[in-house]
Amino acid sequence: MLDRFAKHREIVNSITTLDDTEKELLYSALxxxxxxxxxxxxxxxxxxxxxxxxxxxxxxxxxxxVIIFVGDHHAGGCFADGVQFATGCTFGKGIMRKEPxxxxxxxxxxxxxxxxxxxxxxxxxxxxAFNSPFIKNYRTKGIxxxxxxxxxxxxxxxxxxxxxxxxxxxxxxxxxxxxDKTPSSHNLAFCEKCGDAxxxxxxxxxxxxxxxxxxxxxxx
Ligand SMILES: [Zn+2]
Ligand SMILES: [Zn+2]
Numbered sequence: 001m002l003d004r005f006a007k008h009r010e011i012v013n014s015i016t017t018l019d020d021t022e023k024e025l026l027y028s029a030l031x032x033x034x035x036x037x038x039x040x041x042x043x044x045x046x047x048x049x050x051x052x053x054x055x056x057x058x059x060x061x062x063x064x065x066v067i068i069f070v071g072d073h074h075a076g077g078c079f080a081d082g083v084q085f086a087t088g089c090t091f092g093k094g095i096m097r098k099e100p101x102x103x104x105x106x107x108x109x110x111x112x113x114x115x116x117x118x119x120x121x122x123x124x125x126x127x128x129a130f131n132s133p134f135i136k137n138y139r140t141k142g143i144x145x146x147x148x149x150x151x152x153x154x155x156x157x158x159x160x161x162x163x164x165x166x167x168x169x170x171x172x173x174x175x176x177x178x179x180d181k182t183p184s185s186h187n188l189a190f191c192e193k194c195g196d197a198x199x200x201x202x203x204x205x206x207x208x209x210x211x212x213x214x215x216x217x218x219x220x
Pocket of ligand 2: 192
């Protein structure tokens with residue numbers, strides 16, 4: 001595993017078009033993502049492009065949100081990881097959500113200023129990615145990314161870094177965006193049936209008992 005991290009460091013350090021902070025984040029992203037591919041760096045660059053267009057730094061105080069339009073069962077997950085790592089808007093923090101449309105596209109929202117930008121990978125970039133040996137000779141044959149010839153995978157990984165953002169993505173905005181300001185519950189409760197800890201806003205009442213969704217049996 002440590003060998004792999006060292007390889008990640010070596011390849012990321014070879015990129016001359018990113019500054020030190022962007023490289024450090026990309027290195028972390030690559031360690032978490034786990035393999036060289038073309039999709040994660042595409043999402044990473046699309047993420048940086050979105051932040052630049054919005055004129056805002058990477059998410060730090062839950063002040064941004066991403067709605068991503070990749071779907072399931074297509075080569076979109078790697079792209080979504082790249083967008084998460086660049087913007088800092090992660091699924092875990094609840095500030096990234098998916099609206100599956102099968103598109104390499106996302107909305108970056110500044111919740112404080114209620115502004116957003118829409119970032120879409122250019123069709124010609126998508127076409128080139130799907131025609132690359134990484135996809136054509138390996139992924140379409142069901143070969144997992146870590147088993148792709150590493151020279152081919154690294155070439156796919158590095159492919160876009162020499163291009164300016166304008167050649168990779170189309171950007172709409174910034175435009176006004178109405179933000180959902182539903183507050184988060186910080187009240188901890190315990191299911192009166194199974195005892196699990198559960199957030200209060202997910203409790204239901206059944207037979208006069210406060211229960212979790214697993215124990216709730218009424219059909220509404
Ligand atoms: Zn990947
Ligand atoms: Zn329960």
